[in-house]
Amino acid sequence: MGVIIILLIVSISIALLFLFAFLWSVKSGQFEDDYSPASRILFDDKTTTQN
Amino acid sequence: MTKQPPKTESGNLSVAQTEKFYYDNAIVRAFGFATIAFGIVGMLAGLWAAIQIYYPQSSLGLAPTTFGRMRPLHTNAIIFAFVGNASFAGIYYSLQRLCKSRLFSDRLSWIHFWGWQLIIAAAAITLLMGKTTGKEYAELEWPIDIAITVVWVIFGINMFGTIFKRREKHLYVAIWFYIATWVTVAMLHIVNSFEIPVSFLKSYSWYAGVQDALVQWWYGHNAVAFFLTTPVLGLMYYFLPKAANRPVYSYRLSIIHFWALIFIYIWAGPHHLLYTALPDWAQSLGVVFSIMLIAPSWGGMLNGLFTLRGAWDKVREDPVLKFMVVAITCYGMATFEGPMLSLKSVNAISHFSDWTIAHVHIGGLGWNGFMAFAILYYMIPKMWGTSLYSKKLATNHFWLGTIGIVIYAVPLYWAGFEQSLMWKAFTPEGQLKYQFLETVNSIRPFYILRSVGGAMYLIGAFFMVYNLYKTIRSGVFIANEAAEAAPLIKLPNTKNEYWHRILERKPATMLVLSLIVVALGGLIELIPTFLIKSNIPTIASVKPYTPLELQGRDIYLREGCYTCHSQMIRPFRDEVARYGEYSKAGEFVYDHPFQWGSKRTGPDLAREGGKYPDSWHYNHMYDPSSMSPGSIMPAYSWLLENNLDTGSTAAKIRAMQKLGVPYPEGYANISNKDLMRQADSIAANLKKDKINTASGKEIVALIAYLQRIGRDIKSAPEQVAVSQSNENNK
Numbered sequence: 001m002g003v004i005i006i007l008l009i010v011s012i013s014i015a016l017l018f019l020f021a022f023l024w025s026v027k028s029g030q031f032e033d034d035y036s037p038a039s040r041i042l043f044d045d046k047t048t049t050q051n
Numbered sequence: 052m053t054k055q056p057p058k059t060e061s062g063n064l065s066v067a068q069t070e071k072f073y074y075d076n077a078i079v080r081a082f083g084f085a086t087i088a089f090g091i092v093g094m095l096a097g098l099w100a101a102i103q104i105y106y107p108q109s110s111l112g113l114a115p116t117t118f119g120r121m122r123p124l125h126t127n128a129i130i131f132a133f134v135g136n137a138s139f140a141g142i143y144y145s146l147q148r149l150c151k152s153r154l155f156s157d158r159l160s161w162i163h164f165w166g167w168q169l170i171i172a173a174a175a176i177t178l179l180m181g182k183t184t185g186k187e188y189a190e191l192e193w194p195i196d197i198a199i200t201v202v203w204v205i206f207g208i209n210m211f212g213t214i215f216k217r218r219e220k221h222l223y224v225a226i227w228f229y230i231a232t233w234v235t236v237a238m239l240h241i242v243n244s245f246e247i248p249v250s251f252l253k254s255y256s257w258y259a260g261v262q263d264a265l266v267q268w269w270y271g272h273n274a275v276a277f278f279l280t281t282p283v284l285g286l287m288y289y290f291l292p293k294a295a296n297r298p299v300y301s302y303r304l305s306i307i308h309f310w311a312l313i314f315i316y317i318w319a320g321p322h323h324l325l326y327t328a329l330p331d332w333a334q335s336l337g338v339v340f341s342i343m344l345i346a347p348s349w350g351g352m353l354n355g356l357f358t359l360r361g362a363w364d365k366v367r368e369d370p371v372l373k374f375m376v377v378a379i380t381c382y383g384m385a386t387f388e389g390p391m392l393s394l395k396s397v398n399a400i401s402h403f404s405d406w407t408i409a410h411v412h413i414g415g416l417g418w419n420g421f422m423a424f425a426i427l428y429y430m431i432p433k434m435w436g437t438s439l440y441s442k443k444l445a446t447n448h449f450w451l452g453t454i455g456i457v458i459y460a461v462p463l464y465w466a467g468f469e470q471s472l473m474w475k476a477f478t479p480e481g482q483l484k485y486q487f488l489e490t491v492n493s494i495r496p497f498y499i500l501r502s503v504g505g506a507m508y509l510i511g512a513f514f515m516v517y518n519l520y521k522t523i524r525s526g527v528f529i530a531n532e533a534a535e536a537a538p539l540i541k542l543p544n545t546k547n548e549y550w551h552r553i554l555e556r557k558p559a560t561m562l563v564l565s566l567i568v569v570a571l572g573g574l575i576e577l578i579p580t581f582l583i584k585s586n587i588p589t590i591a592s593v594k595p596y597t598p599l600e601l602q603g604r605d606i607y608l609r610e611g612c613y614t615c616h617s618q619m620i621r622p623f624r625d626e627v628a629r630y631g632e633y634s635k636a637g638e639f640v641y642d643h644p645f646q647w648g649s650k651r652t653g654p655d656l657a658r659e660g661g662k663y664p665d666s667w668h669y670n671h672m673y674d675p676s677s678m679s680p681g682s683i684m685p686a687y688s689w690l691l692e693n694n695l696d697t698g699s700t701a702a703k704i705r706a707m708q709k710l711g712v713p714y715p716e717g718y719a720n721i722s723n724k725d726l727m728r729q730a731d732s733i734a735a736n737l738k739k740d741k742i743n744t745a746s747g748k749e750i751v752a753l754i755a756y757l758q759r760i761g762r763d764i765k766s767a768p769e770q771v772a773v774s775q776s777n778e779n780n781k
Binding site for chain 2: 006010035
């Protein structure tokens with residue numbers, strides 16, 4: 001069952017990676033506004049100028 | 052008049068000049084077309100395989116089209132070609148719009164596209180040729196594994212590059228799902244694909260037996276999680292609000308959904324190995340996490356369905372929403388069922404039966420298929436600047452597909468339950484009540500119904516092809532869609548350079564770099580040390596395969612026997628009575644790869660060795676129904692004709708030695724001598740039963756292997772007891 005150690009290392013490093021990503025996202029204010037992002041995607045940025 | 056640029060998080064930037072740029076629709080179109088084409092191919096392969104189960108003659112008696120090769124073709128085509136291409140199409144479409152930026156590099160996009168399609172073509176050819184690693188959903192051989200890694204990295208660079216140059220500071224929740232998909236699939240693929248090449252298209256798994264099983268299902272379950280679930284959830288969070296034209300029910304819930312899901316999912320794999328020779332504690336760990344998974348999964352489902360609150364009238368009108376509603380409902384059902392199936396008492400009945408097949412098809416047909424259809428119906432009219440040719444036809448597709456799913460799944464649930472209970476039934480005298488074949492025949496009608504359901508689903512997909520074709524004809528493709536947005540202005544970061552500040556500026560680099568460092572550094576150092584050491588057998592009587600048996604085992608792999616036969620007797624009264632002594636972990640230490648299987652369309656083979664004479668196997672392979680009347684096993688008559696390739700023996704033995712299998716020093720060079728000796732004795736044995744065959748035929752090698760399976764511990768039962776008490780479950 002030595003392989004479980006590898007799987008643990010791999011799984012935990014992924015988890016840590018995600019933890020870092022999570023900390024980053026919280027500290028950089030990604031989730032400070034949990035209302036407008038949901039609405040913002042609905043507005044398409046159609047250009048009004050000619051193309 | 053220029054539209055007011057959207058406000059960014061930093062507030063006062065709305066005065067910035069907007070930039071004009073173009074979304075790349077051509078790449079989305081390419082992935083979209085590939086989705087449609089491979090969807091049809093994959094479903095056809097599935098239908099064909101399903102028909103073969105009750106009508107084996109439909110394999111045409113050809114090796115490439117027989118179930119054992121068609122089934123991997125079907126699963127690979129659906130997972131990696133159909134859902135894969137659909138995810139790439141949807142990700143590239145939504146990522147550009149969420150980031151307000153064209154994709155990072157057109158060139159990388161196209162390398163990604165053509166690379167992926169080449170991989171699919173190579174996969175189709177090699178799988179039909181019987182080139183397989185013998186590990187479910189990871190069947191592709193090592194050169195293709197390397198190609199997948201390269202293309203995946205290119206996809207990653209393209210995606211992170213786009214995120215990097217985005218004009219929208221906030222990363223919408225869908226993007227998080229895409230990131231998680233990329234990171235985790237990369238890791239899973241690398242770890243599970245560790246294999247030692249024997250030749251150009253042949254390799255052996257680095258891991259053996261129990262270890263291989265654990266890695267494989269760690270991979271297998273997370274492939275479901277991170278290839279079939281997280282990217283599609285990301286698509287849901289983008290396309291559902293867009294199609295319904297209202298924001299997601301709770302953005303906060305979507306964030307919680309994401310983080311909870313990815314932290315829990317990775318641990319659930321062992322629930323595929325309940326009651327097997329995997330150590331009990333690992334099984335329990337898998338069960339606990341599997342049950343916890345219901346919370347984030349249902350959070351996501353409810354978030355999706357609640358998004359439609361007050362908009363259900365739109366569902367009546369819009370086929371895109373119809374498909375999504377059923378897709379999300381199927382997601383909810385499958386993720387409720389998953390934790391239930393992870394309970395050991397339920398799993399005791401469901402495992403190895405058609406219940407599992409029904410379960411995955413609720414996910415595959417319902418969740419993945421319907422989401423793919425929905426986004427195609429959404430994107431294609433948009434990219435051609437037109438509207439869908441016929442809503443009515445799409446609605447017909449929807450109903451045909453939905454009823455098809457029901458007719459597919461319900462009979463299989465029934466079949467799984469019925470057969471499993473028949474397996475477990477005893478007479479009052481304490482004898483097994485049913486022969487295996489009786490249980491098979493009792494569920495044949497369900498197999499027929501299942502293929503009817505599948506056919507309906509496929510016909511629906513053809514409706515879609517026609518509908519989209521007409522839609523495309525009525526519009527003009529917008530290859531480069533104009534858009535404008537204000538650039539993202541970085542605030543000067545003069546004060547307080549904390550670590551997270553640095554990370555903030557280079558999230559992509561950090562993710563990629565740390566991943567590579569962890570993966571390569573850790574694995575290359577650790578794997579040989581751990582694995583070869585733990586290959587020391589705990590059961591003294593378990594010996595490596597003879598060269599002929601090894602060759603026979605490779606034929607067993609090539610023909611995909613594991614797709615219908617398990618080699619794992621669980622410690623239940625009925626299984627021990629039917630098949631023999633339950634399987635011990637120590638029996639599999641030389642099995643590169645493990646062949647425990649996941650389905651018993653035919654009986655378990657873990658104690659097959661010595662059950663029947665050689666001639667029985669010979670005749671059975673030539674015509675299974677001659678030995679077991681009513682059998683649904685296909686004939687493997689080519690094994691009687693083909694000459695065994697003994698040129699590979701030495702290389703195979705050497706590869707096994709590298710993996711720690713204790714053949715004597717220099718044995719590779721003389722291995723063919725042993726091989727011929729054993730082959731001659733089997734041929735002589737067959738001759739006694741009036742079967743004349745040359746000893747160099749493949750059938751002889753296969754018989755050698757089949758007669759070996761599970762015999763080692765029979766020969767020395769007292770040693771088993773000793774080693775069991777010494778070191779259990781190594």
